[in-house]
Amino acid sequence: MxxxxxxxxxxxxxxxxxxxxxxxxxxxxxxxxxxxxxxxxxxxxxxxxxxxxxxxxxxxxxxxxxxxxxxxxxxxxxxxxxxxxxxxxxxxxxxxxxxxxxxxxxxxQTVAQALHFRDKVLMKEHLRRHGVRVPEFAAFSERAALDLLDRATAVVAKPRLGSGSRDIFVLRDPAEVHAFTAQQRDRLDEFEAEEFIDGQLYHVDSVVQDSEVVAAVAGRYIDETTSYTELRPCRDVAVAPGPRLDALLEFNQRVLTAHPGFTGVTHHEMFVRDDDIVFCEIAARAGGGGVIAGFLSRTGVNLDEAVIQAQVEGTVPASPAPAAHLTGFTVIYAGAGVLEQPLTPPDEPWVLECQIMAGPGDTLSEPENCNDAVAIISVRGDSEDEVVQRLNQVRDHMAPVVSRGL
Missing domain, CATH: 3.40.50.20 (Rossmann fold)
Incomplete structure (x- = not known):
């Protein structure tokens, strides 16, 4: 039976x-x-x-x-x-x-494990114990920030559990530290302070089985992730094969080795200054923007599906080596007002995905974090230069037209 x-x-x-x-x-x-x-x-x-x-x-x-x-x-x-x-x-x-x-x-995943991917102080303490190069940092206090400022060109204050590039402050002199402390006095314990790293920000997005990378793709932020504060697009381009990519992938694996047994997906950001790589932060999730579309285009793996499979079954999908073509994306922001015209991407075969979050007649508010976009467009190309040129074409073609009213 x-x-x-x-x-x-x-x-x-x-x-x-x-x-x-x-x-x-x-x-x-x-x-x-x-x-x-x-x-x-x-x-x-x-x-x-x-x-x-x-x-x-x-x-x-x-x-x-x-x-x-x-x-x-x-x-x-x-x-x-x-x-x-x-x-x-x-x-x-x-x-x-x-x-x-x-x-x-x-x-x-346990609370202790989750905190190593969420709390920016605990994650850096953990990685520093494992010999990973991290910025100088401390739980925020006025004294700790001033001490860091004595040894760095600037101090970055950001929420320990923050996301979306929100509430990030660059403090360049003692007066700014004092002003920040006064302004945020009711929630200072939510912040960390770390040295400002004057370098290019990269990211590596990975599918991981038992702390070993199964597949990974690296990208370079062309624009600052806080560009939403100025209503400028944030563009990102994949890193082509070569010594830079090799170094990023090796650093990424060293960080993941410090998380034994981890199975899932990670979005790992790092600074590159000359040939020096410095940890920024890591999250146990798929990257935002057009990361999922780009990873899918090059490997055939949907990162969110990989997250679900890891949490349900304890395994991740088999992933081939990334395809030779490259990808990139641009995140488009608009200010407060009424959107007057549709956001339509170029009619080109190299457009991979269009995420349109606003239409004509919608009333928009000022973006509060990097996720508050009106559109995200992902593209492909045969080289970094070609991808960047296409991102620029998208940016110019899709500039939002917003009526600010009286």
Whole structure:
């Protein structure tokens, strides 16, 4: 007599919308024949919760962490059956998910492990113990910042658990340190201070199995990640094969070796100054912007699907070596006002992906972080120069036209 294999019960903590967890063809990352999904999602995204694999859906205010945690607790014991896994893919939820796994006795990343990818002080302390070159840093205090300023050209203050390039301050003299301390006096314990590294910012995006890199692609930020504060596009181009790429990949592997047993996806940023590479930060998630589109184009692997597979099955997809072509993306911002014209990319075969987040008539607010874009366009090319030229073409073609009103 045959029997039906029990599906794995996956509790998914989401804020970006359930339609995100499928590819362009509509294939879901958690198919019905293998998984029963208990979803906790945002009220604003609940209409996307469609699929035979869904056995329960709860929607709450995504900014109410207490409500989110209560919803997870309910879903973890839905109909008296304990969930098998708790999954989260967005950075904001990685630490809460780890806390809930420990509370609910579910397998997966622990709080201590998650903090090494979230808390910028703890992650640098951890890597420094493993011999990785990190900037001088300290939990923020006025004294610590002034001491750092004595040895550096400037001090960077940023939130220890921050994301989206938000609330980053460059303090260049004691007066600026004093002013920052006064301005942020009610939440100084949320910040770290680190020496300003005058170098080019790169990133390496990796699929990792048991701390060994399975596949990785490197990119160079052409513009500062804080360019949203000036409403300028942020462009990024993949690094071509050569000594620079080899050095970035080797440094990336050394950092991941300091996280034994880690399986999943990482977005790792680092500074390059002449031939010196200095750690910036690392996150246990897929990169933003057009990183996912570029990685998919060159390896055939969707990074978010790899995150889910790692958290559910403890493995990552097999990944071929990256294809020879290169990719890049530009993130486009607009100021407050009403968008007057559609954001339409160039009609070119080298455009890989268009993420359009605003349309004519939409009322826009000033961007608060690097994720507050109106469009993200990914392109491909045969060389770094060709990719950059195409990014510039996109930038010029898609300049937002916004009516500021009276």
């Amino acid at each position: 045959g029997y039906e294999k029990r599906r794995l019960s996956v509790l998914l903590l989401d804020r970006i919308g359930y339609s995100f967890y499928r590819d362009e063809s509509g294939r879901g990352f958690l198919p019905h024949d293998r998984y029963a999904v208990r979803l906790v999602t945002s009220l604003a995204k609940v209409t996307e919760a469609v699929g035979d694999e869904l056995e329960s859906v709860l929607a709450v205010d995504a900014h109410d962490m207490a409500a989110l945690k209560d919803a997870v607790r309910y879903q973890a014991a839905f109909k008296g059956r304990k969930a098998d896994r708790l999954v989260a893919v967005t950075e904001r939820f990685l630490l809460p998910a780890a806390e809930l796994r420990e509370e609910l006795a579910l397998p997966g």
